[in-house]
Amino acid sequence: MEDCKCDSGSWSQRMLDVVRWCNAFDLPGSAKPHCSPFLINGKQVGVVSPDVKAQLKKFPAVFDVTEGQNGKGTVALSPTLKTYEERTRKVHEVMETLREQNLFSALTGWRNEKYRVSESYQAEPLMALERSATSLLGVVQYGVHINGYCKHPDKGVCLWIARRSPTKQTFPGKLDNISAGGLPAGVKVFECLVKECAEEACIPESIARQAVPTGTISYCYMDERGISPEIEFVYDLELPLDFQPKIGDGEVSEFYFWTLEEVKEKIASDEFKPNSAVVTLSFLIRRGFINPDTEPYYQLFIEGMHRSMHF
Structure with a gap:
C-alpha cells in the first residue's frame, strides 16, 4: 500500500512514526x-x-x-x-x-x-x-492500559495523563496513560486493572470497577532489550469531575488534566511513551476526534494497532 503524502513535520507523519516505532520488528532492515x-x-x-x-x-x-x-x-x-x-x-x-x-x-x-x-x-x-x-x-507480553477521562462542562472530554517517574526502569520521565501495568502469570485482567489503578493513581476500587473494556491493541517492536510482541487490554474509565489522581507507589511523578487537542499534540511527540501514545490514539479514534475524512493516515493507524501475533 502506498502512503499518502504528508509533510514530514506534520502531526499525521509524526504520529505515523510513533505507530511504526511500535512495529519496528516488521520494518525493512530489522533483524x-x-x-x-x-x-x-x-x-x-x-x-x-x-x-x-x-x-x-x-x-x-x-x-x-x-x-x-x-x-x-x-x-x-x-x-x-x-x-x-x-x-x-x-x-x-x-x-x-x-x-x-x-x-x-x-x-x-x-x-x-x-x-x-x-x-x-x-x-x-x-x-x-x-x-x-x-x-x-520474543514471547508475547500482556498488559492492561486505562484511558482515564472526564467530561468537563467547559473544555469537553479531557484525559488524565501521567508522567512516569524518572527512576522507572523503562521509558523514565515519559508521558503515559493514567494507569497501566503488565499482566503477571495467574492474574486476571480486571484484577490487574484494579490493582494498578490503586497503586499508581490512588483510584478507589469502587471507581476503578466502572472501567469499560474497549478491545486490545497489538504490536511488536525491537530495541536494545530484544524483541517485544505485546498485546494490551484497553479500558476506558470515566472519572468524576472532582476526582484528582494522586501519586501512589512512586512510579508516577505527576498528573496532567488535558483537553483532547492538547493530548493529540503530545502523543505525536517524543515526550510520550510510544505504546501508551497508541493506546491514547485508539481513544481519540473511538471518540471520533480523529476520523477518516480528515486524517490521511487513518487506516495505517488502525493497521498499526492490530498486528497479528503470527510470526
Whole structure:
C-alpha cells in the first residue's frame, strides 16, 4: 500500500512514526529475517534473535537449537522438560546465569515477576518466565492500559495523563496513560486493572470497577532489550469531575488534566511513551476526534494497532 503524502513535520507523519516505532520488528532492515522461532512442544510461542540464539546453544539440556537449511533454524525447549513447573524452573536458571554474565541489557531490569508463556492468550500456559527475559525469547507480553477521562462542562472530554517517574526502569520521565501495568502469570485482567489503578493513581476500587473494556491493541517492536510482541487490554474509565489522581507507589511523578487537542499534540511527540501514545490514539479514534475524512493516515493507524501475533 502506498502512503499518502504528508509533510514530514506534520502531526499525521509524526504520529505515523510513533505507530511504526511500535512495529519496528516488521520494518525493512530489522533483524526479523534472521530470527528463529521459539517452540515448546512444537508450538511457536516466541521468536529469538541470532545473538540470543548463540547463547542459548550453550545450554543443551534446556534448549534444543538447530540451524536449519536457511540458517534460521529453531530454538525449542528440550522435550525432556515435560511440566509447566520444570520448564519454568530450568529456563529461569538459564536466565539467571545470563544475568550474572551481564550479556544482555534486558536482564539488568530484573523484576522478580513472572509472565505467562503460551501459544495464545486463550491457550494453556506452557511455562512462566521472568518479565525482563521475555524480550530475549520474543514471547508475547500482556498488559492492561486505562484511558482515564472526564467530561468537563467547559473544555469537553479531557484525559488524565501521567508522567512516569524518572527512576522507572523503562521509558523514565515519559508521558503515559493514567494507569497501566503488565499482566503477571495467574492474574486476571480486571484484577490487574484494579490493582494498578490503586497503586499508581490512588483510584478507589469502587471507581476503578466502572472501567469499560474497549478491545486490545497489538504490536511488536525491537530495541536494545530484544524483541517485544505485546498485546494490551484497553479500558476506558470515566472519572468524576472532582476526582484528582494522586501519586501512589512512586512510579508516577505527576498528573496532567488535558483537553483532547492538547493530548493529540503530545502523543505525536517524543515526550510520550510510544505504546501508551497508541493506546491514547485508539481513544481519540473511538471518540471520533480523529476520523477518516480528515486524517490521511487513518487506516495505517488502525493497521498499526492490530498486528497479528503470527510470526
